[in-house]
Amino acid sequence: MAILLNSTSDLTARQELALWAHERLCAEYGAPFPFFSTKDPLSELISALLSHRTRNQDSHRAYQQLRARFPTWDEVRDAPTAEVEEAISPCTWPEQKAPRLQQVLHQVSQRCNGGPCDLAFLAEIPIKEARAWLEAIPGVGPKTSAAVLLFSSLRIPAMPVDSHHHRVAQRLGLIGPKVGEGAAHALLEALLPPGWDAQQVYDHHEAFMFHGQKCCYFHTPACGRCVLLERCPTGQARVKR
Numbered sequence: 399m400a401i402l403l404n405s406t407s408d409l410t411a412r413q414e415l416a417l418w419a420h421e422r423l424c425a426e427y428g429a430p431f432p433f434f435s436t437k438d439p440l441s442e443l444i445s446a447l448l449s450h451r452t453r454n455q456d457s458h459r460a461y462q463q464l465r466a467r468f469p470t471w472d473e474v475r476d477a478p479t480a481e482v483e484e485a486i487s488p489c490t491w492p493e494q495k496a497p498r499l500q501q502v503l504h505q506v507s508q509r510c511n512g513g514p515c516d517l518a519f520l521a522e523i524p525i526k527e528a529r530a531w532l533e534a535i536p537g538v539g540p541k542t543s544a545a546v547l548l549f550s551s552l553r554i555p556a557m558p559v560d561s562h563h564h565r566v567a568q569r570l571g572l573i574g575p576k577v578g579e580g581a582a583h584a585l586l587e588a589l590l591p592p593g594w595d596a597q598q599v600y601d602h603h604e605a606f607m608f609h610g611q612k613c614c615y616f617h618t619p620a621c622g623r624c625v626l627l628e629r630c631p632t633g634q635a636r637v638k639r
């Protein structure tokens with residue numbers, strides 16, 4: 399199936415394909431999916447910054463140690479950097495992440511006009527502005543900004559795209575073969591109905607991610623048992639070989 403990526407009719411076709419895949423994958427993996435996090439948005443952001451290129455169990459331990467040592471984010475901001483570095487030692491590059499965390503907390507403080515560090519204000523501004531504010535922080539890209547808004551207690555409908563989600567979308571033809579993960583965010587979000595709530599956006603992301611983890615593997619996708627095969631150009635080409 400030839401897919402043109404620029405015309406309006408092609409956009410409509412991809413929107414329809416995205417919704418079809420959403421229905422199939424949500425049925426396959428049992429949506430609605432419960433949210434896994436109840437963190438406030440600032441805690442979610444700090445957790446995301448710690449997790450960069452770090453195994454989940456190590457970043458979790460770093461986060462827990464940081465929280466145990468400094469009960470508030472204001473205390474992390476004002477602590478000697480060496481102590482923050484020691485608290486987050488289980489994650490990768492604590493010597494870089496400790497000053498970065500403190501920088502971020504200083505920026506948040508400025509936005510809060512000297513009050514306690516908090517990102518609750520993000521709920522009061524348009525999503526686009528909230529994402530831009532987060533993405534102005536060094537090290538925060540579209541995946542992290544969306545994750546902070548969606549996964550945290552804010553539950554704002556912004557969609558993160560991880561490597562599994564990206565791979566499935568690309569093979570299915572929702573995005574072009576050269577579109578990277580960063581650029582995929584805006585393109586894939588544009589395929590979702592504008593009125594979708596946080597649960598629907600979360601289900602979409604989770605269903606695509608589960609599919610990448612459980613069927614559309616990086617090396618050898620299991621196209622023969624895939625619920626998207628009938629409309630997937632990559633799968634069709636693979637099963638005809």
Ligand code: SF4
Pocket residue numbers: 566569570613614615619620621622624625626627630631632633634
């Ligand atoms: S048919 Fe194959 S390539 Fe296409 S989504 Fe399914 S597993 Fe992935």
